Amino acid sequence: MPKEPNASTPLLNLIGIGKTYVEPVLGDVSITLSAGQILALTGENGAGKSTLSKIVCGLISPTEGCMQLDGKAYAPRSRSEAEQLGIRMVMQELNLIPTLSIAENLYLNQLPQRFGWIDRRQLAANARAQMAAVGLTEIDPWTPVGELGVGHQQMVEIARNLIGSCRLLVLDEPTAMLTSREVELLFAQITRLQAEGVAIIYISHRLEELKQVADRIAVLRDGKLVCDDLIEGYSSEALVQLMVGRTASAELDLGHREIGAPLLRVRNLARAPVVAPTSFDLHAGEILGIAGLIGSGRTELLRLIFGADRADQGEVFIGDAPQAAQITSPKTAIAAGIAMITEDRKSQGLLLSQSIAVNTTLSRLDQVSSMGVLDDTAEMAVANDYIQRLRIRSRNGAQAAGELSGGNQQKVVIARWLYRDCPIMLFDEPTRGIDIGAKFDIYKLMADLSRQGKGLLIVSSDLRELMLICDRIAVMSAGRLVDTFERGHWSQEAILASAFSGYVNTAAA
Numbered sequence: 354m355p356k357e358p359n360a361s362t363p364l365l366n367l368i369g370i371g372k373t374y375v376e377p378v379l380g381d382v383s384i385t386l387s388a389g390q391i392l393a394l395t396g397e398n399g400a401g402k403s404t405l406s407k408i409v410c411g412l413i414s415p416t417e418g419c420m421q422l423d424g425k426a427y428a429p430r431s432r433s434e435a436e437q438l439g440i441r442m443v444m445q446e447l448n449l450i451p452t453l454s455i456a457e458n459l460y461l462n463q464l465p466q467r468f469g470w471i472d473r474r475q476l477a478a479n480a481r482a483q484m485a486a487v488g489l490t491e492i493d494p495w496t497p498v499g500e501l502g503v504g505h506q507q508m509v510e511i512a513r514n515l516i517g518s519c520r521l522l523v524l525d526e527p528t529a530m531l532t533s534r535e536v537e538l539l540f541a542q543i544t545r546l547q548a549e550g551v552a553i554i555y556i557s558h559r560l561e562e563l564k565q566v567a568d569r570i571a572v573l574r575d576g577k578l579v580c581d582d583l584i585e586g587y588s589s590e591a592l593v594q595l596m597v598g599r600t601a602s603a604e605l606d607l608g609h610r611e612i613g614a615p616l617l618r619v620r621n622l623a624r625a626p627v628v629a630p631t632s633f634d635l636h637a638g639e640i641l642g643i644a645g646l647i648g649s650g651r652t653e654l655l656r657l658i659f660g661a662d663r664a665d666q667g668e669v670f671i672g673d674a675p676q677a678a679q680i681t682s683p684k685t686a687i688a689a690g691i692a693m694i695t696e697d698r699k700s701q702g703l704l705l706s707q708s709i710a711v712n713t714t715l716s717r718l719d720q721v722s723s724m725g726v727l728d729d730t731a732e733m734a735v736a737n738d739y740i741q742r743l744r745i746r747s748r749n750g751a752q753a754a755g756e757l758s759g760g761n762q763q764k765v766v767i768a769r770w771l772y773r774d775c776p777i778m779l780f781d782e783p784t785r786g787i788d789i790g791a792k793f794d795i796y797k798l799m800a801d802l803s804r805q806g807k808g809l810l811i812v813s814s815d816l817r818e819l820m821l822i823c824d825r826i827a828v829m830s831a832g833r834l835v836d837t838f839e840r841g842h843w844s845q846e847a848i849l850a851s852a853f854s855g856y857v858n859t860a861a862a
Contacts, residue, residue, distance in 0.1 A: 362424045364388045364552050365521060370408060371417030376748065378404050379576045382418070386521070388550045391543065393567035393584060395558060396596050397790045400573040402556050403445070403758070406523045409554070410442040411435035439520030443527055445759065447510050451499030455489075456480035458498050459513050487512045488538035503697065504531050504647060511539065515546075522546060523554045526759075528562065529785050532647045540566060558789055560589040572596055593789050608800055610824060613637030614673065616808040617691075617777050619658065622667030627653040629833040630667060635777065635808040640799060642819035643812045645829035645852050651812040652696060654829065655779045658810075659693040660686040671777075687716070692775035694766050696782045696812075702766040705755030709747055710736035712754050712765050716773035739768035744794055760791030767798065778802065780811040784818065796822050816845055830855030 363385040372379040379401040386392055394402050407413045409420070411429030420427040422438060429435035432442070449458050456476050457464070465475040480494035487508045498506060511527065528536045543553060543566060555567055563570065564584055572580035572595045580587075580595050587595075617635040622628070628650045635641050643651045656662040658669060660680040668677035671689050678689045686693070695701040703712055713736045714721045721732040736750030743764040747757060754765055763783065770778060780799075784792045799809055799822060813819050819826050820843065827837045828851040836851040 363421075364390075364423065365409070365427075366421040366424070367405075367409070367418065368420070369418035370405065370415050370420070372401075372404050372408065372413070373416045377576055379408075379415075379573075380417075382573070382576075382578045384571055384578070384581060386552050386554070388520070388552055389547050390569065391547060391553045391555060391567045393563035393570045394554055394556045394573070395560070395563060395570065395592065396573035397760070400596070401576040402573055403525060405573070406442060406525055406554060406556060409435075409521075410440055410523055412442075439518045440523075441514045441519050441521070442523040443507075443511050443514050443525060445525050445529070447503075447506050449498045449506060449510060449513075452497060454495045454497055455484065455492065455501075455509055456494040458509060459483055459494075459516065463516075483512045483516060484509075486515060487542060488535060502647075504535060507531060508535055508538075511542070515542065519546070519551055521552045521554070523556070525556045526558070527555070528557065528559065536562075558787065558792075560592050560789070563592075564589075596790060608804060610640075610800075610803050611638045611806075612824065613806060616672055617658070617810070618670035620668045620670065620677075622654070622657050622664055622669065624653065624657055624662055624665050627832055628657060631834045632667075633827060633834065633837070635810050637776075637806045637808055638803050639825070640803050640809045640811060640823045642823035642826040643810065643829060644816055644819055644826050644848050647814065649829040649852065649855070650832040651829050652781055653832075654834075655693060655781050655810070655812060658686070659683055659691060659779060661693075687773070687775070690775050691777045691779065692770035692773060693779040694763075694770060694781060694783055696785070703754045703762060706753060708736070708751050709740065709745070709754055709757075709765055710750040713739055713750070713768045713772055716769045720772075735772060736768075739765075739771065743768055743798065760787040763787055763795070764791070767795070771802075776807050778807055778809050780809065780813075782813060783811065784813070784815070792818075816848060820845065820848075828852055 365386040367382060367384045370379060370382040371377065382405060394405070396402050404413070408415050411432045411434055429438070429440070453461070459480050460476060465472040465479065477494050484490065484492065484494060489505065489508055489512070492505065498509060501509070507527065508531070514522065527539060531539065546553065555563065557563055567584050570580060570582060570584040570587060570592065571578060572592065574596060613636055615634040616637050620632050621630040623630040631654060643654065645651050653662065657664045660682045669680055671678045680686045680689060683693070710732045714732050718727070721728050721735060733750045739745065740747060740750060745761050745764045747761060754762055757765065784795055787795070803809055811819065811823065824840050825837055826843060826848060828835055828848055830852050833855055835854055838848060
């Protein structure tokens, strides 16, 4: 443990930090942070937030500038070296081993031993105590991490980083995959850590959340620090303008929608126990939202429609076809004209090591090849066209998708399906973990698609998002579609009441 510093000495001092790859991504960023202070760090995707936090935590080195910890030079050469000094980070990309248990992931580098063997009893006791700190009291510590939902995996990652000495904790979009209850537990931990003198850098695009948890706000735009001030003096609108250099509301024009005949007819589609028999229509030119609590069956319904899971019963009809479509796999769904933008873009939506060009053209390789030979020039032309159309921040189409920020990765996934030109598009949490500027880009894109006559089915945990962009909102609760609201006839209270109704009824029974 480092020697206790002078109370007037900042815990962390960043002086002129810059980072250049092919082009500069950070430039002349200077920030000081004291013990027990919570700094909200925000900005558009690609603004440099994750790069700055990785520099602080030893994952990468700055090209320019220097850092001080307790007034002394600080230049960690690795994440483990930073952790030894009490600097820890919970990243968006989870650092867990899915085949190992929760307990093993928590204490992988410090497994308790007895007579040369792992002390499983002590390991389980340690794990239960650490899991209880983040509210995971009802889960067996020997559960393989790969069997957990993404939200629970995130809580395990947070719990892992709270083990041992922690002087500065960096949280990168920590609530993007958490339920409201899990968010409450996280905020309680943050309050406890702050009282113990732990400094926190809290990276998020959820502006109301930042105002709830942080003392100060630092805003990055295009790699530059454009604001470092007390957060209480800034409205959400003012922060948006700092982030994107313009008001986001000026970017949103959903325009007039012409709602046509049904493109997709779902009849009694079900898979026990997660989705009860469900029926609805999706019309041409319509944006239909699906609201509900996490675990209500929303994602599972989309997977059934897309053929990613096998239905127990029910049928899916395309357009006015009298016969049901034979959708037995994603391949047959795509052939029927259905696209799906998945919730987890990193593991299910992208080939991270491959270029933007490869990821964009993957859905129609026949269009960029001749006699089985890929035409690199044609492939790159397609990619660069979508880079311009969707405002994807990148060097060019040859850049690896894994090097892009989350919002730009999401745009690459969407570009692939736009290139495929499917009339029916399923979106699962399309703006999760994306900054507000990129969100409005995607909203505009959705409006354009609906005006082209495509049908959009959108699952989102952000109710305000659904109310902003949808023509109708269907609500799922405990695996059942319990209600559907038309635009102009909904309220946040009514939708939430429907989302809870299935669980209330189940408890009463």
